[in-house]
Amino acid sequence: MKSPLNQWYEKAGVRRDPRRVIGQDLESGKTLFPEAMIPYLDHPLVRALGPDERFRIVARHLYQYLHFTMHFETSVVNRATERIANGTSGLGVATGMRLDAYKIYCDEAYHALYSLDIIEQVRGATGIDVPAYDFMPFLSQLDGIGAQVMQGEPLLSQLLQVVVFETLVTSILKDVPKDPMVVTTVRDVVRDHAEDEGRHHAYFSGFFKELWTDLDPALRERSARCLPELVLRSLAPDLAPVRNSLRLAGLDKDGVEQVVADAYAPVQVREQIRNSARHTVRLFESVGVLEMPGAEEAFAAAGLV
Ligand SMILES: [Fe+2]
Numbered sequence: 001m002k003s004p005l006n007q008w009y010e011k012a013g014v015r016r017d018p019r020r021v022i023g024q025d026l027e028s029g030k031t032l033f034p035e036a037m038i039p040y041l042d043h044p045l046v047r048a049l050g051p052d053e054r055f056r057i058v059a060r061h062l063y064q065y066l067h068f069t070m071h072f073e074t075s076v077v078n079r080a081t082e083r084i085a086n087g088t089s090g091l092g093v094a095t096g097m098r099l100d101a102y103k104i105y106c107d108e109a110y111h112a113l114y115s116l117d118i119i120e121q122v123r124g125a126t127g128i129d130v131p132a133y134d135f136m137p138f139l140s141q142l143d144g145i146g147a148q149v150m151q152g153e154p155l156l157s158q159l160l161q162v163v164v165f166e167t168l169v170t171s172i173l174k175d176v177p178k179d180p181m182v183v184t185t186v187r188d189v190v191r192d193h194a195e196d197e198g199r200h201h202a203y204f205s206g207f208f209k210e211l212w213t214d215l216d217p218a219l220r221e222r223s224a225r226c227l228p229e230l231v232l233r234s235l236a237p238d239l240a241p242v243r244n245s246l247r248l249a250g251l252d253k254d255g256v257e258q259v260v261a262d263a264y265a266p267v268q269v270r271e272q273i274r275n276s277a278r279h280t281v282r283l284f285e286s287v288g289v290l291e292m293p294g295a296e297e298a299f300a301a302a303g304l305v
């Protein structure tokens with residue numbers, strides 16, 4: 001099979017794309033992030049804060065997205081990708097696939113670099129402070145699922161994490177580049193990122209098929225039960241920075257909790273997760289994950305099928 005990364009030297013963003021630099025269009029009334037994708041922005045309590053606070057809230061939403069990306073790429077995706085690349089994944093991965101994993105490793109490091117670069121550029125252009133961002137709670141929660149469901153198999157949990165995340169199709173990567181109201185530089189970096197991720201998606205779909213074939217039946221069964229929860233936790237919105245941003249905008253504690261409860265109602269959150277995860281779930285179905293004992297029920301309980 002032809003590798004999805006066989007033209008990496010010519011096509012990868014880190015090899016080909018220019019550094020994206022914030023231009024003049026911050027001043028022409030554009031937004032830093034698609035406003036319709038910020039679920040709390042049009043809440044009456046937030047709207048009442050006025051247009052200047054609104055702009056700062058949007059900027060902090062962009063910061064939050066980029067900070068998450070920066071940490072996720074290096075702490076989650078590259079943690080597992082390195083193991084595939086350096087030959088310590090415990091699987092008999094062919095050399096070509098290991099070389100491809102190092103290409104992905106370079107891509108993700110570059111995505112982390114330009115995520116922080118854009119944060120700093122936006123801070124410079126707008127003067128809006130960048131709140132501290134703590135990725136550890138998210139990472140501990142994500143690793144916690146593995147520790148519970150896949151006891152004694154931390155490496156397999158990490159490989160499954162990366163498969164799940166790299167085969168999800170998030171609406172941000174898909175929709176931000178198309179939104180003409182968003183600052184061009186932001187659209188450009190998200191488009192750059194989405195192009196690389198298209199190749200990663202294909203790679204990790206192939207990788208998962210090999211991984212699944214390699215697992216013994218007992219581990220397959222445990223993995224199948226772990227995957228729905230992994231999908232849910234990978235895509236659950238990180239609400240700590242949202243709360244922090246709303247406090248900085250001047251809402252009191254009760255106001256913040258009300259906005260969060262209204263904007264992130266469980267039914268809507270589930271619906272969005274199901275939508276982003278549909279390709280991943282189809283991949284699982286294609287190799288027989290859902291035929292394992294208890295799997296169909298676990299996927300249904302998570303609202304994924
Ligand atoms: Fe990436």
Ligand SMILES: [Fe+2]
Pocket residue numbers: 077108166196197200
């Ligand atoms: Fe990726």
